[in-house]
Structure formats: structure tokens, C-alpha cells
Amino acid sequence: METKSIKAYGTTAPEADLNAMQINRRVVTTSDVEIEILYCGVCHSDLHTAKNDWGMTTYPVVPGHEIVGRVSNVGYGVNKYKVGDLVAVGCLVDSCRACDNCKDDLEQYCPEWVGTYGGFDKHLDAPTHGGYSETIVVDVDFVLRVPENLDLAGIAPVLCAGITTWSPLRHWKVGKDSKVAVVGLGGLGHMAIKLAHALGAHVTLFSRSSNKTQDALDLGADQVIISTEEAQMESVMNTFDLIIDTVPYAHDLNPYVGTLATNGTLVVVGYLGPIDPMLVTVPMIMGRKTVAGSLIGGIAETQELLDFCGKHNIVSEVEVIEMQEINEAYERMLKSDVHYRFVIDMKSI
Numbered sequence: 001m002e003t004k005s006i007k008a009y010g011t012t013a014p015e016a017d018l019n020a021m022q023i024n025r026r027v028v029t030t031s032d033v034e035i036e037i038l039y040c041g042v043c044h045s046d047l048h049t050a051k052n053d054w055g056m057t058t059y060p061v062v063p064g065h066e067i068v069g070r071v072s073n074v075g076y077g078v079n080k081y082k083v084g085d086l087v088a089v090g091c092l093v094d095s096c097r098a099c100d101n102c103k104d105d106l107e108q109y110c111p112e113w114v115g116t117y118g119g120f121d122k123h124l125d126a127p128t129h130g131g132y133s134e135t136i137v138v139d140v141d142f143v144l145r146v147p148e149n150l151d152l153a154g155i156a157p158v159l160c161a162g163i164t165t166w167s168p169l170r171h172w173k174v175g176k177d178s179k180v181a182v183v184g185l186g187g188l189g190h191m192a193i194k195l196a197h198a199l200g201a202h203v204t205l206f207s208r209s210s211n212k213t214q215d216a217l218d219l220g221a222d223q224v225i226i227s228t229e230e231a232q233m234e235s236v237m238n239t240f241d242l243i244i245d246t247v248p249y250a251h252d253l254n255p256y257v258g259t260l261a262t263n264g265t266l267v268v269v270g271y272l273g274p275i276d277p278m279l280v281t282v283p284m285i286m287g288r289k290t291v292a293g294s295l296i297g298g299i300a301e302t303q304e305l306l307d308f309c310g311k312h313n314i315v316s317e318v319e320v321i322e323m324q325e326i327n328e329a330y331e332r333m334l335k336s337d338v339h340y341r342f343v344i345d346m347k348s349i
């Protein structure tokens, strides 16, 4: 297959820094869209993947799945987009399109879904490479339209941080009478607050310290509970219909389960792995409470969110960085020193 060599930034080992590298992109096929990348958000999953936290990284890896850009070329069969259109790509670039999940617009749960990076690229017979790069070539069905009224850097994180919190908010039918809590104020957490607030819910942030209290209130939270203060945790027992837990590392879920109302759900979107310490079933049984998980969102749901953000003027709070600052950005992310998403200006590559 014909390919083009382009500039990218990636890493070759868990302990190595990210550095400039060349990668191949396919030349557009009939159903493809080629996108010149303008901005790419920096997700904690990029860091987990670069450092092989989940033990399944294939190197070299080029992270990045919060991609906004302009169409630079389209295949003959593509009518939906033309050169110059403002478009986006999130965490998915392909799926089988035939299974029940695909038919139900839940491509993220398709057994054959292809991640934007680290997935299997059937065209090149190699791992897919993400948005820390000049361009990307994606099948038209996985390309999203971006409202023109929004800040371009600010909209990038909607493609992962946004949809990952939007999908549970929609699935658990959050609306005006809902009481929602968010655990952790980072990339996902700040989008969760904004989106839950825009849906009319009463929103609480659980954070480890009071450092981010004013920010959370400014983002749309109605109250902040410091998770390390027992009295504060006690004050919200049996309260929430939905808790979205965005914390990236193993932590005790039991105190949060206690704050769910009867029939409430704690949905874990952050940490991937065994729950430690173990869950005590008593509050679940005594209050029909659920602990669940959720993965990003499907293509139709992501388009719904982009349109919702366009209508309600919602974007992420971003700190725009140059590509060469990515290693420092990862260091700061590990210290929770992000306000509240790094976004790379891809001109700098």
C-alpha cells in the first residue's frame, strides 16, 4: 500500500522520553479522510500507554486521541467532508461494523474496535499511531464534525475527556433532578463537572485537598467534598444518583459507595485493574447500589456531544503547549498539576 512519511512524536520504551520520529500514514483510500492536525489533547491514557502501565504497549508508540484538524484530502467515495472542513478524531478509528455493539452505535464495545493508537491497522499491518503527528488518515465513518463557533484547542479534549464522562451521564439519564458527584479534578473530572452542570444536575466534586475548590465552583460544581476529611464524607452519605470516578490509580472505592443514594451507581472510568482494597458488599446490598465501568463513547454519541458543546458553548480549560514540552507535561500530570488539560499546538512539531 502507498504510504507517506510524516513527522510524529513518540516513544520506544517505558522509561524513555518522547522524541521526534518519522511514521508512515497510508495514502487515502476510497473511503478515507486525511486530516492536517491542528491540536491534540494530552490524556492520562497517553501517559499510561507511553509508560506501559497496562502492560500492553507495543513500541514505538505515538499517543494522542483528542484530535482536531482540517481536512486536507478525501478519497473518491467521500461526500460527507471536503477539503478545509473542521473535523475531529477521538479514541476510535475502526470497528467490525457488523456486531450487535456496532449496530447499536456502541463501537467502543466492539470486540474488534481499533484504537487511534496502539490498535491494529489492517491497512499497514502494523500498530495505529495517534495524534502527536502532522496528519492522520481515518475512514470517513470515524471522522466527526466540529462546530465552527468553538475554540479549537479547547474542543480537542471533548474527544476523550468529554465523551468518557458524557457517555455515563447519558446512559444513567442524568438531568435536572439528578445528584451527580465526580471523583478527581483533572482532565476527565473537569469535563464531567461542566457537562453534568449543563444537563441541569446538582454537582459535587470529591477532591483530595481544598486546592482546587474555587476552580471546581467556577467550573459549575455546587459543592466540594474533601475525600480525606471523614466528617465531610459523612455529611454526604446516601446522597448521589451517579458518581463518576476518574482517579487513574488503585484507591479505596468503599467510602464512595457509601455516599450513593438507593439505586445509585458508582461508575469507574479512571482506574483499569483489580479493585484494591476489596469492595464490601454490605452497602450495595442494603441500598441496591451498583459499581460499574464505562469506556469512552460511540461515534454517534461523540457527535451528539460535539453538537451539545457547540450549542452550549462548552470547551475544556486548556494549557496550550508546544510538542517539545510533552515530557514535562507528563511529569506535571503525574503530580496532578494540570489546569485542566494540556493541548499540543501541532504547528510546533
Ligand SMILES: NC(=O)c1ccc[n+]([C@@H]2O[C@H](COP(=O)([O-])OP(=O)(O)OC[C@H]3O[C@@H](n4cnc5c(N)ncnc54)[C@H](OP(=O)(O)O)[C@@H]3O)[C@@H](O)[C@H]2O)c1
Binding pocket: 042, 043, 044, 045, 046, 048, 160, 161, 164, 183, 184, 185, 186, 187, 188, 189, 206, 207, 208, 209, 212, 246, 247, 248, 249, 268, 269, 270, 271, 272, 294, 295, 296, 333, 334, 335, 336, 338, 340
Ligand atoms: N474509561 C475510559 O474510557 C477512559 C477514557 C479516558 C481516560 N481514562 C482514564 O481516566 C483516568 C483519568 O484521566 P485524566 O486524563 O482525567 O487524568 P488527570 O488529568 O491526570 O486527572 C486525574 C485526577 O485524579 C485525581 N487523583 C486521585 N488520586 C490520584 C493519584 N494517586 N495520582 C494522580 N491523580 C489522582 C486528581 O484529582 P484531585 O487532585 O482533585 O484529587 C487528578 O487530577 C486515567 O487513568 C485515564 O487513563 C479512561
Ligand SMILES: [Zn+2]
Binding pocket: 043, 044, 045, 046, 065, 091, 160, 161
Ligand atoms: Zn483519553
Ligand SMILES: [Zn+2]
Binding pocket: 095, 096, 097, 098, 099, 100, 101, 102, 107, 110, 111, 112
Ligand atoms: Zn463490531
